[in-house]
Amino acid sequence: MRRNICLEPRTAGTFLRWLSSFPCRPGPDGSLWQNKQQRSLKNKIRNTGKSRRQPSPAVLNHFDQQYSEELGDLWASARAVLLDPPSWQYGVMLNRFSSVTAITQILLSQGFSSMLPQTDVSELLHNSDSAVSNSPRQEGKDTLSPHFSKRPPEDCYIHPHPVRFPSPTHRPGQLKQYYLLNAASLLPVLALQVRDGDKVLDLCSAPGGKAVAIMQSATPALLCCNEPDPHRRDWLAKTLESFLPPSLRSRVMVSAQDGRVIGQSEAGFYDKVLVDAPCSNDRSWLHSSDIHRGQQRLEDRAGLPELQTQLLRSAISAVRPGGVVVYSTCTLSSLENGAVVEAVLKDFPDAEVESLWGEIALPLSEYFAVISPPGQKQAEPEPSPHPPIGSASASHHQLGILVVPQPGKTWGPMFLSRIRKKKGIESDLQNRDDR
Numbered sequence: 001m002r003r004n005i006c007l008e009p010r011t012a013g014t015f016l017r018w019l020s021s022f023p024c025r026p027g028p029d030g031s032l033w034q035n036k037q038q039r040s041l042k043n044k045i046r047n048t049g050k051s052r053r054q055p056s057p058a059v060l061n062h063f064d065q066q067y068s069e070e071l072g073d074l075w076a077s078a079r080a081v082l083l084d085p086p087s088w089q090y091g092v093m094l095n096r097f098s099s100v101t102a103i104t105q106i107l108l109s110q111g112f113s114s115m116l117p118q119t120d121v122s123e124l125l126h127n128s129d130s131a132v133s134n135s136p137r138q139e140g141k142d143t144l145s146p147h148f149s150k151r152p153p154e155d156c157y158i159h160p161h162p163v164r165f166p167s168p169t170h171r172p173g174q175l176k177q178y179y180l181l182n183a184a185s186l187l188p189v190l191a192l193q194v195r196d197g198d199k200v201l202d203l204c205s206a207p208g209g210k211a212v213a214i215m216q217s218a219t220p221a222l223l224c225c226n227e228p229d230p231h232r233r234d235w236l237a238k239t240l241e242s243f244l245p246p247s248l249r250s251r252v253m254v255s256a257q258d259g260r261v262i263g264q265s266e267a268g269f270y271d272k273v274l275v276d277a278p279c280s281n282d283r284s285w286l287h288s289s290d291i292h293r294g295q296q297r298l299e300d301r302a303g304l305p306e307l308q309t310q311l312l313r314s315a316i317s318a319v320r321p322g323g324v325v326v327y328s329t330c331t332l333s334s335l336e337n338g339a340v341v342e343a344v345l346k347d348f349p350d351a352e353v354e355s356l357w358g359e360i361a362l363p364l365s366e367y368f369a370v371i372s373p374p375g376q377k378q379a380e381p382e383p384s385p386h387p388p389i390g391s392a393s394a395s396h397h398q399l400g401i402l403v404v405p406q407p408g409k410t411w412g413p414m415f416l417s418r419i420r421k422k423k424g425i426e427s428d429l430q431n432r433d434d435r
Contacts, residue, residue: 053287056294070334081405089410090164091183092157096216097245098175112157158183176242181209184403184414188328189213191418197221198271203259206232208239226255260310263317271323273315277308279329279336282413305335312344322423328416337415338373338399350422356401369409373402
């Protein structure tokens with residue numbers, strides 16, 4: 001049910017041949033890009049397009065009914081963004097296992113900027129002692145080549161306008177330099193706070209973007225990327241092969257287990273677990289290709305909370321006492337977000353939600369429109385750098401944070417909640433013995 005990923009070695013010769021096929025390639029010194037080839041890549045940087053996909057009337061009507069109630073006045077502006085794909089922004093996550101100096105120069109010259117300055121990244125990743133894993137583990141020497149740069153997953157470049165960088169193509173045995181993504185999808189990885197030596201489970205891993213981001217931020221002892229669907233699992237393996245070097249093959253594994261039972265078979269084994277759960281992806285579902293498909297997706301949507309609840313229960317069972325689970329979706333639906341977290345917490349009195357407001361929402365408010373999502377568990381309002389936007393911001397809840405697409409900040413939707421399993425007396429004594 002689990003296998004190591006096979007990453008083919010990348011020789012200098014094949015690497016140079018690959019570069020020669022790329023629109024822009026290194027100059028004689030291997031680091032600076034010549035102006036002519038730079039212009040070639042710049043010409044491929046484009047707006048996200050003028051064509052408009054037609055929304056599914058059934059899905060749009062369903063969203064209007066649900067989200068106007070849940071989000072209040074905020075839904076009108078979010079709706080406008082979701083209905084306008086050409087307005088969507090894209091991020092460029094650099095690959096620390098590849099040479100990216102020239103790519104960085106291109107990005108900066110085209111108006112892209114790093115989502116987080118290095119000092120802010122350090123502060124967020126090491127926010128407090130309570131957020132740092134205290135798991136007993138061996139701090140063995142890193143097997144990675146010394147020229148690999150240590151950078152967080154937030155080494156992601158974004159543009160204030162809907163400008164899209166050209167997509168790199170897959171070539172077996174050759175590493176890609178960057179990954180295109182919705183920048184909000186990095187927030188769950190940031191919340192997970194992976195450290196060198198952690199044992200990490202990515203429970204619903206395909207297509208692999210968050211697994212790649214995890215490996216950009218740290219060198220875990222183990223990253224298990226789980227995906228039961230064969231087609232999606234092949235997609236996941238291809239992604240990992242495209243971004244990770246052969247030296248990591250002993251650390252990164254692909255699993256085909258049913259995520260709902262991993263908590264039983266590997267109870268308490270992991271330090272960190274990411275549950276990027278299957279959900280009613282609002283961006284794609286709204287633009288279903290035909291009426292029948294849109295209606296089918298609405299029927300499927302009704303059964304998702306049960307599946308998500310089972311996956312989150314399994315994740316909490318799989319994490320050790322003191323370990324962390326991050327639950328995330330790419331939907332605005334409270335039924336798949338806060339309601340799932342709240343239902344699962346009733347079954348785990350030894351687990352509690354940790355606030356992400358001061359750690360992620362406030363520091364990144366320049367880029368993301370973040371609210372505390374609708375829910376049933378009331379809490380005191382969190383401080384906000386801006387006046388409340390719409391009725392949804394009038395009250396705050398402790399179940400997680402929600403990124404809502406807005407004009408000029410079109411990232412999301414993305415819900416995330418961080419849950420920590422409390423340490424018991426026995427685990428505390430064991431940790432003291434290990435030290």
